[in-house]
Amino acid sequence: MNKILEVKNISKRFGNIQALRNVSFDVEKGEFVFIVAHTNAGKSTLLKIIAGILEPDEGEIYIEGENITKTPPWERPVGYMPQTYALFPHMTVLENVMFGPIHRGLDREEAIEKAQKYIELVGLKGWEKAYPHELSGGMQQRVALARVLAVEPKIILLDEPLSALDALLRVKLRGEIKKILKGKTVLWVTHDQEGAMSLADKLIVMRSGRIVAVGNAMELYYKPPSLYVAHFLGEINFIESVAHGGFVQILDTKVSTDKIGPVVIGIRPEDIKIVKNNSSPLGRVKELRFVSGFWRLLVDVEGIDLVVYSLKRIRSKEVSLRIRPEDVLVFDYPPEGIRRAVHLE
Amino acid sequence: MRIVVRNVRKRFGKVVAVDDVSFEVKDGEIFGIIGLSGCGKTTLLKIIAGILRPDSGKIYFDDVDVTNLALEERKIGFVFQDVRLFNHLTAIENIAYAPTLRGEQDREELVDWLMGFIRADLSKSTMPTELSRGMQQKISLARAIASEPNLLLLDEPLAGLDARIKSTMVFELRDMIKDVGVTAIYVTHDQWEISSIADRIAIMKAGKIIQIGTPEELYYRPVNDYVAAFMGGECNLLNAYSLGNSQFKIGDLIIKGSRNIENGRNVKLAIKLDAFIPNGRFEAKIIERNFMGPFTRLVLDINGIKFIAKMPSKQVFNVDKVFVDIDPNKIVVFER
Numbered sequence: 001m002n003k004i005l006e007v008k009n010i011s012k013r014f015g016n017i018q019a020l021r022n023v024s025f026d027v028e029k030g031e032f033v034f035i036v037a038h039t040n041a042g043k044s045t046l047l048k049i050i051a052g053i054l055e056p057d058e059g060e061i062y063i064e065g066e067n068i069t070k071t072p073p074w075e076r077p078v079g080y081m082p083q084t085y086a087l088f089p090h091m092t093v094l095e096n097v098m099f100g101p102i103h104r105g106l107d108r109e110e111a112i113e114k115a116q117k118y119i120e121l122v123g124l125k126g127w128e129k130a131y132p133h134e135l136s137g138g139m140q141q142r143v144a145l146a147r148v149l150a151v152e153p154k155i156i157l158l159d160e161p162l163s164a165l166d167a168l169l170r171v172k173l174r175g176e177i178k179k180i181l182k183g184k185t186v187l188w189v190t191h192d193q194e195g196a197m198s199l200a201d202k203l204i205v206m207r208s209g210r211i212v213a214v215g216n217a218m219e220l221y222y223k224p225p226s227l228y229v230a231h232f233l234g235e236i237n238f239i240e241s242v243a244h245g246g247f248v249q250i251l252d253t254k255v256s257t258d259k260i261g262p263v264v265i266g267i268r269p270e271d272i273k274i275v276k277n278n279s280s281p282l283g284r285v286k287e288l289r290f291v292s293g294f295w296r297l298l299v300d301v302e303g304i305d306l307v308v309y310s311l312k313r314i315r316s317k318e319v320s321l322r323i324r325p326e327d328v329l330v331f332d333y334p335p336e337g338i339r340r341a342v343h344l345e
Numbered sequence: 346m347r348i349v350v351r352n353v354r355k356r357f358g359k360v361v362a363v364d365d366v367s368f369e370v371k372d373g374e375i376f377g378i379i380g381l382s383g384c385g386k387t388t389l390l391k392i393i394a395g396i397l398r399p400d401s402g403k404i405y406f407d408d409v410d411v412t413n414l415a416l417e418e419r420k421i422g423f424v425f426q427d428v429r430l431f432n433h434l435t436a437i438e439n440i441a442y443a444p445t446l447r448g449e450q451d452r453e454e455l456v457d458w459l460m461g462f463i464r465a466d467l468s469k470s471t472m473p474t475e476l477s478r479g480m481q482q483k484i485s486l487a488r489a490i491a492s493e494p495n496l497l498l499l500d501e502p503l504a505g506l507d508a509r510i511k512s513t514m515v516f517e518l519r520d521m522i523k524d525v526g527v528t529a530i531y532v533t534h535d536q537w538e539i540s541s542i543a544d545r546i547a548i549m550k551a552g553k554i555i556q557i558g559t560p561e562e563l564y565y566r567p568v569n570d571y572v573a574a575f576m577g578g579e580c581n582l583l584n585a586y587s588l589g590n591s592q593f594k595i596g597d598l599i600i601k602g603s604r605n606i607e608n609g610r611n612v613k614l615a616i617k618l619d620a621f622i623p624n625g626r627f628e629a630k631i632i633e634r635n636f637m638g639p640f641t642r643l644v645l646d647i648n649g650i651k652f653i654a655k656m657p658s659k660q661v662f663n664v665d666k667v668f669v670d671i672d673p674n675k676i677v678v679f680e681r
Contacts, residue, residue: 038507038509038510039507171578171579172579175635191507191508191509192507192508193508193509194508194637194638195508197636197637197638198635198636198637198642199635217636218636218658221636221638232509233638234638234639235512235513268639269639270639270640270657270658270659271659289540289541289560290540290559290560290561290564291537291540291541291560292536292537292540292560292564292577292578293564293578293617293618293619293640293655294619294639294640296541309639311619311657313561339464344479344507344509344510344513345477345478345479345480345507345510
């Protein structure tokens with residue numbers, strides 16, 4: 001265990017709003033950790049507290065075992081990249097990237113050397129004399145990244161670095177950032193669950209100021225601890241049911257469970273298979289949509305609407321469906337009802 | 346209502362914002378327009394709405410020429426990126442606004458119906474400002490639908506929302522629009538969003554429409570590499586040359602494409618990420634993987650050539666190589 005960052009019981013209130021409630025987690029050396037949550041869940045506040053821009057009401061922050069809760073931001077060994085990049089518009093790329101090292105006591109020569117090293121790393125060699133407004137959005141973002149790297153922090157904190165960019169560019173840059181930051185310790189905050197799952201070594205899901213799940217992306221996607229996490233990480237069918245005698249049933253599939261009474265069955269659309277088999281339950285295809293490489297069907301089976309993904313176009317009006325017991329999730333029925341239990345905002 | 350746009354042009358100074366655009370939207374269709382910012386899609390929308398007049402060309406609603414009709418006379422329902430609800434009215438009063446103006450007796454019934462369909466637990470006194478932005482947008486759409494418009498225009502209604510909220514709302518908006526059967530034009534720059542909601546899509550670039558088709562057509566049969574890259578999301582664009590018989594050579598690799606090109610010609614292949622089918626004859630080493638839920642994005646090495654692929658996650662669990670075939674129907678061949 002080589003903990004770089006330890007966040008312990010952090011709480012923060014703004015007036016009547018409890019922005020963070022008792023938040024604790026660790027980041028280990030070389031780990032790529034994502035905090036993923038809806039807007040206003042407190043994730044940016046948390047990052048600002050770690051960066052030292054905000055003070056917590058309660059709790060402590062440790063870096064390599066040292067309590068830095070009261071340390072001013074410029075003395076913390078962290079590199080923080082805010083959502084807006086906040087490049088200095090009147091400074092060139094080189095001056096922007098040199099700023100941190102100089103501020104931390106390096107002399108001009110050393111700072112230039114350091115800046116050049118990281119400008120090259122982010123792929124902007126040759127652009128040292130350009131001003132931010134002369135660069136595209138993606139390039140500005142890389143300058144911001146170089147600026148954060150140039151202070152050689154123990155941990156890099158990224159607040160929604162891709163939110164200002166359009167969808168296509170986002171996918172491309174996501175991969176590039178991961179490559180540039182390879183081997184570094186990173187804490188990245190976003191609302192984009194797909195992007196987070198695709199890059200994270202560890203995923204932290206927050207909801208309304210609390211951590212509701214920590215784990216690896218596949219674990220949380222396939223074995224989510226709650227209805228909320230199941231729904232937040234991707235489309236899923238929820239079906240109300242009742243468990244008795246150690247079983248629940250969905251279509252003709254029996255699933256064993258230790259739950260008793262009202263439950264919610266969860267099944268991902270890609271885990272419902274369309275089969276050529278007359279003995280499997282029949283459903284009526286109510287809707288068929290092509291969504292970037294696969295088909296999304298809405299199928300009515302015995303009065304229940306199921307979303308089903310298919311790699312092939314389905315031409316018939318009726319389909320036979322099969323569900324494997326090992327793909328089925330069983331949750332306790334939430335007292336507040338399903339809709340409230342999974343509400344995203 | 347059927348909408349016809351015929352040879353519409355609009356110029357601002359030296360810039361041709363809309364360049365001889367023609368298309369037809371069928372009655373009850375959700376028609377998408379997609380393009381990067383500055384492609385002219387907003388100008389086109391304003392011309393259809395009657396906010397701007399075209400320099401030339403005509404707009405018809407059914408068979409009526411509305412080119413010179415004012416905005417108010419066209420009866421259009423709008424939903425914009427920035428929510429424009431009446432904040433001094435309750436959410437329900439917002440929805441009932443147009444029926445109330447019309448003095449309709451059955452508006453309670455209409456409002457009840459709309460409320461059921463936005464699937465919300467709203468009390469009679471809920472104000473728009475108490476609602477999340479996603480819910481506010483649903484109220485905006487319900488209000489626009491309640492005004493019984495000839496045409497709904499939706500301009501980036503989901504921009505700025507969280508990814509997961511957007512991906513649930515897009516299907517809800519489609520259900521609402523399809524249930525009433527109103528004709529709609531939906532503008533966005535997000536290809537995933539437009540494929541999820543629109544029946545057909547027009548791709549705009551520099552004032553021109555470069556292709557119109559269903560999401561499937563644009564994805565698998567793009568007219569050029571711009572459309573391929575734009576609608577396919579990520580795409581493998583590779584230089585190759587033709588061996589005849591619909592066969593193509595990339596490095597040492599010979600694969601089958603979707604059409605025949607004369608032997609020896611240079612081509613560009615756009616290979617879709619979902620073209621890679623498991624249990625095939627090419628051995629592919631997995632160099633990189635990104636789990637994305639239902640699908641995993643892979644970087645594959647087949648005979649020393651790198652491909653990006655997207656395969657069902659459960660089929661590529663815990664393996665460092667897969668055997669794949671490349672589906673010829675998911676390879677688009679462009680002549681160079």
